[in-house]
Amino acid sequence: MKIYWQLFWTFFKIGLFTFGGGYAMLPLLRDEVVRKRAWAKDDDLMDYYSLGQCTPGIISINVATFVGYNLAKKCGAVAATLGIVTPSVIVITLIAAVLNQFMENAYVTHAFEGIRLVVVALIADMLLELGKKNICDYKSGGIFAAALILTIFGGWSPAMVVLAALALGLIPFRRMIK
Amino acid sequence: MTYLLLFAEFFKIGLLAVGGGLVTLPFLFDLAEKYPWFDVKTLTDMVAISESTPGPLGVNMATYAGFSAAGIGGGIVATLGLVLPSLLIIVLLAKVLQKYRNHPLLQRIFYFIRPAVVALILAAGWQLAKLAVFDVKTAFICVLMFAAIHYFKRSPILYICLGAVLGIVLKL
Structure with missing residues (x-):
């Protein structure tokens, strides 16, 4: 039972701090799944990511399902997937209720510009390592x-x-x- | 009834949309024309919000569209519909992959695919960089952040929070 909670919570965190498409999720995924938990290796993640690109469905969901399944079979896959979508469901539901105020808030736009810069830097850092290893x-x-x-x-x-x-x-x- | 329709429609999108979150967009346009749930103008707002809120883009858009159609329950049902095909297909695929993981042919195929994936990530990062880095100040911060990430190797979450604070303080 513990492993399901761990999967759910890990992917909940990843979902909460992923801004943008599946590629923005990769540095977080590496940090949590490869470095902290050692649930998968870098190579595994690359393979999941490539398979996730050409199988039906959103890439980030596909990758979460892969990691979850390999760790704890079907229930693991479900736990990881539910983990990654839960923050979206909560946050979007809250925002949809107050749509206009959110987008027009100056603090929000400034914060997201800063976040975008960090995401670019995170991806660059990850690319250096993945490039060295695979090229x-x-x-x-x-x-x-x-x-x-x-x-x-x-x-x-x-x-x-x-x-x-x-x-x-x-x-x-x-x-x-x- | 709306719940059932939402589930079926988003299940279809999950099954047919191959690739990143933006791939779901044409399907959502289709929904806007077919049902009175939301209109095309709302869709552009949806993309903007989904891009700049936590969570994968595709999931955010599904939740949003479902919420517009039928409130909180609609958001949940649409999201579950979207992820179910992934779950089914990937579980099957993962089973096969686990079994043949060490087969030389599979190893060789992945040896070919991995450098291509690095290129894909680079291309995606480049698109994002063009959007985020638009003057000397942003370029400087981006390089500074990169140096910090590279040398200190702390959790990405820490840097993302730092980025949000910097953005507000420096009025980026």
């Missing part, structure tokens, strides 16, 4: 560069990029698979 030779460097160009200039959706990399992995260039 380690010519091949991975080439995939990184190609994916970047296709996303920024080619207008490819993240799902398309992941699926293309997956297809590339299936081609047995040097017969790595016997």
Whole structure:
């Protein structure tokens, strides 16, 4: 029972401090799940994230479900998912009731500008580490560069990029698979 | 009845929207035309609010749309509808993944995918940076924050709170 509460509470915290899309959640997720709890490794998170990009549903939910399931099966998946959506449900319900005042409040807009800057810095810090770990030779460097160009200039959706990399992995260039 | 409809509609969105939270937007436009729950103008407000409140974007928008349609219960029902397909599909996928985790082919596929994911995060971060960093002051704070994060390695939550305080104090 304890593990379900831990999952719920951990993902509740992540949901409460995630501002924006699934990528904004990643630094928090790493800190809680990889560093503090050691529930998963960096590689696992990358894999969940890539699978979450190309399976139905919101990425952050998919990743939460993955972590929860691997730790404590189906009930773990449910606990983690409920944890990450609960702050949204509470906060949005409160705000929807007083919509206009919230958006026009100067303090709120200033605070969010500051938060956005921190999110950018958090993502940059995470990218340094993930880059060092995953881009380690010519091949991975080439995939990184190609994916970047296709996303920024080619207008490819993240799902398309992941699926293309997956297809590339299936081609047995040097017969790595016997 | 509205609850049932909301659940079904958001279940559909959860099943069909592949990718980030903004992917749900076209589906929500569709809902605005089909039902009297909310109009297209409210939707733009919804995006703005969902972007700047805690929680994943897609979940926030679902809660908001559900709340507009049928109050607090509507928000809860829409959110549950949205996440249920994820739960079902990912649980199946996770089972398969656990079983074949160490298979060489799967290892190789992920070896190819991971650098691409780093690129995806970089591209997303870049989009956000363009939005957040717009003058010398914001650029300076961003670099300062990065240095603090990189050297002190404290909890991201601490830095996010710090960012909110800085934003208010410096009137960013």
